[in-house]
Amino acid sequence: MAKLLTVQGGKPLEGSVHVRGAKNLVPKAMVAALLGSEPSQLRNVPAIKDVEIVTNLLQIHGVKVEADPVTNDLTLDPRESYSAAHSEIDAYAGDSRIPILFCGPLMHQHGEAFIPDLGGCRIGDRPIDYHLEVLRNFGAVVDKSPTGIHISAPRGLKGAKLTLPYPSVGATEQVLLTAVLAEGITELENAAVEPEIHDLIAILQQMGAIITVYTDRTIRIEGVDRLSGYRHRAITDRNETASWASAALVTQGDIYVKGAAQRDLMAFLNTYRKIGGEFAVDDDGIRFWHAGHALKPLVLETDVHPGFMTDWQQPLVVALTQAHGVSIVHETVYENRFGFTEALKRMGASIQLHRECLGSSPCRFGQRNFLHSAVISGPVELQGADIDVPDLRGGFSHLIAALAANGTSRVTGIEVINRGYEHFMDKLGDLGADVVMSER
Numbered sequence: 001m002a003k004l005l006t007v008q009g010g011k012p013l014e015g016s017v018h019v020r021g022a023k024n025l026v027p028k029a030m031v032a033a034l035l036g037s038e039p040s041q042l043r044n045v046p047a048i049k050d051v052e053i054v055t056n057l058l059q060i061h062g063v064k065v066e067a068d069p070v071t072n073d074l075t076l077d078p079r080e081s082y083s084a085a086h087s088e089i090d091a092y093a094g095d096s097r098i099p100i101l102f103c104g105p106l107m108h109q110h111g112e113a114f115i116p117d118l119g120g121c122r123i124g125d126r127p128i129d130y131h132l133e134v135l136r137n138f139g140a141v142v143d144k145s146p147t148g149i150h151i152s153a154p155r156g157l158k159g160a161k162l163t164l165p166y167p168s169v170g171a172t173e174q175v176l177l178t179a180v181l182a183e184g185i186t187e188l189e190n191a192a193v194e195p196e197i198h199d200l201i202a203i204l205q206q207m208g209a210i211i212t213v214y215t216d217r218t219i220r221i222e223g224v225d226r227l228s229g230y231r232h233r234a235i236t237d238r239n240e241t242a243s244w245a246s247a248a249l250v251t252q253g254d255i256y257v258k259g260a261a262q263r264d265l266m267a268f269l270n271t272y273r274k275i276g277g278e279f280a281v282d283d284d285g286i287r288f289w290h291a292g293h294a295l296k297p298l299v300l301e302t303d304v305h306p307g308f309m310t311d312w313q314q315p316l317v318v319a320l321t322q323a324h325g326v327s328i329v330h331e332t333v334y335e336n337r338f339g340f341t342e343a344l345k346r347m348g349a350s351i352q353l354h355r356e357c358l359g360s361s362p363c364r365f366g367q368r369n370f371l372h373s374a375v376i377s378g379p380v381e382l383q384g385a386d387i388d389v390p391d392l393r394g395g396f397s398h399l400i401a402a403l404a405a406n407g408t409s410r411v412t413g414i415e416v417i418n419r420g421y422e423h424f425m426d427k428l429g430d431l432g433a434d435v436v437m438s439e440r
């Protein structure tokens with residue numbers, strides 16, 4: 001039966017939440033274990049849906065995955081891995097975008113890989129052309145079929161000179177996970193350099209890989225014959241941290257995020273301060289709060305690291321509905337990441353979407369008719385509404401809008417949020433949110 005969350009708004013969120021390993025690193029670290037000839041151990045693993053999906057995918061390939069019942073730390077043993085049946089892999093079609101990253105490791109171990117239709121949030125077209133192009137450059141043969149993509153390496157995989165058209169996180173991970181065991185040297189230009197990429201590189205280095213990151217977004221990988229296992233503690237989820245920080249601002253609350261790491265949040269913290277949010281860093285985390293002064297509007301552009309992350313945009317837009325004046329947000333990473341503003345408008349927000357690049361520099365979407373700039377006027381009083389959660393970050397944003405709004409909101413599709421926010425309902429409870437879950 002579908003779940004319904006009834007939210008009574010108007011109460012500041014106050015208290016402490018513990019944010020653990022990054023959703024955008026942990027599943028990839030799990031895939032990396034498949035490259036080893038010994039078991040790996042991963043700590044700080046959140047209990048989220050994406051980890052469950054990748055556990056299942058690894059298990060159908062013969063990888064033994066054991067989770068500590070208390071800490072959720074994982075032991076991943078790939079020593080008896082094998083090629084899984086396409087029908088078994090296909091059962092995970094549409095669930096996650098991680099299966100595409102199995103290509104390199106599976107080709108190295110078993111000569112072939114099968115990728116089902118991918119899932120993930122509907123925030124744009126999300127093509128995989130960069131992934132397939134780099135795999136072809138390594139010598140892979142790609143065959144598309146109606147159910148998925150079959151990829152094989154009849155003559156092995158060889159290092160290559162590659163340039164990405166855009167610094168894609170997933171395509172950079174694809175290159176790393178393929179190049180480490182490919183024959184010879186790979187040089188990747190215009191690579192993504194997000195903290196999660198550096199954490200994956202640290203894992204691969206522990207396993208025996210030789211990877212150099214240059215300051216100009218070039219990554220050089222010297223292929224080796226064999227990789228061992230790793231023991232690693234995943235970096236904290238900076239997107240979840242930014243989400244709770246925005247929730248503190250939107251609800252005029254005060255939230256301590258245990259585990260938050262300042263160095264991975266520099267661009268976010270600068271913006272938070274400019275809007276008028278307060279934060280204090282200590283050894284174990286960061287406290288975020290609304291100091292009671294009027295929030296200030298600003299002009300903001302999302303970008304690849306070290307810029308302001310696209311995943312921080314949606315919760316922050318809700319905070320900007322409370323700022324005094326006109327804010328502009330230019331989304332330059334995904335062409336269609338403002339769909340969530342429809343529900344905010346129904347709740348009383350004043351947001352206009354534009355096809356033009358309203359930021360300081362034109363982006364890839366300016367000429368392509370996408371509504372990728374937003375003008376937000378505030379402050380407005382948000383009103384409770386009926387909401388169906390559209391995607392992970394958009395859903396979180398709707399929820400914090402509902403928590404700040406006058407009156408009651410009825411939220412469906414809340415399960416989507418479990419993909420990326422560990423123990424979400426418990427955390428809301430710990431922060432004193434007035435929420436009740438029921439069956440519909």
Ligand code: EPU
Pocket residue numbers: 023024025097121124125126127128129130131132166167168169170171192194239309310311333334335392393420
């Ligand atoms: N792109 C292509 N072709 C490709 C790959 C990417 O055109 O083959 C484009 C995308 O359409 C997008 C841009 O390149 O416009 C950047 O996409 P990227 O590949 O960097 O994104 P991703 O690897 O699919 C990860 C995170 C996203 C996060 C982005 C950007 C995971 C599982 N997902 O996606 O996280 O927004 O990087 O940092 O790591 C989220 O957590 O809510 C989320 C969507």
